[in-house]
Amino acid sequence: MKINKILLLMIAVFVLVGCNDQPKQAQATKVVKASELAKVTKTGGDMLDKVIKSGKLNCGVVLDFPPMGYFDKDNKPAGFDVDYCHDLAKVLGVEANVLNLTWGDRIPSLVSGKTDVVIGSTSDTLQRAKSVGFSYPYFVFKFQVISKSDKNINSFDDLKGVKVGAALGTTYETEYLAYAEKKGWGKENYTAFKSENDAYLGLHQGKVDALISTNTNIATKLQTEEFKDFVAGPFVPNYDDVVGLIAKRSETAWISYLNLFLIHQIRDGGMNKAYNKHFGSDAPQSLIKSLRDNK
Secondary structure, X not given: OHHHHHHHHHHHHHHHHHHHOOOHHHHHHHHHHHHHHHHHHHHOOOHHHHHHHHOEXXXXXXXXXXXXXXXXXXXXXXXXXXXXXXXXXXXXXXXXXXXXXXXXXXXXXXXXXXXXXXXXEEEOOOXXXXXXXXXXXXEEEOEEEEEEHHHOOOOHHHHOOOOEEEEOOOHHHHHHHHHHHHHOOOOOOEEEEOOHHHHHHHHHOOOOOEEEEEHHHHHHHOOOHHHOOEEEEEEOOOOOEEEEEEEEOOOHHHHHHHHHHHHHHHHOOHHHHHHHHHHOOOOOHHHHHHHHHOO
């Protein structure tokens, strides 16, 4: 028993000496890593606190993209995305400050600190995720063609040789150009427009014969007198446009909160209320299922 106790004591002393006798370089490395961790903890994931303390949520929305975002008859921001801004601000207990963005403004507005979150129908591409952080999906679009009824565009391949346009920086622009390249059409007949409004104006003025947009925006435009002679055409083949909220990539706690907010929008009826308001019906179960499947 005595021998065992002595051996145990010797082992304990050896371990203690060994622990305290680590190379200084290794100890220094540990200190650096700890300081880096402290820095990350201090600077990352604090947007939630900043928004609550400021009493204001700076929420970016693309306001020429009805029914997701637009200006109403009183020139006030309205739409599905705008309602989500107000719903988010409400649960945070702050005021919503809705900021009008173009498609190209969305990521720069976050990087510059102009916006705290962008609810702007942003496709969750892997390329964009290198620059910003994405929430869970909150909507799913189809990309579609709109053209005058006499153009007889019945399939996507009918766009060959047709003057086609889309809004610059959109995923539907990317998808069309990829399809055109695959088919060997080239870019000679393609026109990029600065904004969604400019794209539809260009279509109406005859600068292009067909436009690539979303099924929701096209449906809205076809209800207006301006586009009574236009029709919705084929969808971009084999593509669902899954979109999420975006925030600074480093704001992990903030993004976690946004994810939970989106879960509650479905669970508590906020999404269905907004969908009814802007689309005139309950949110389809296929959409709800797609959102859950794409998380």
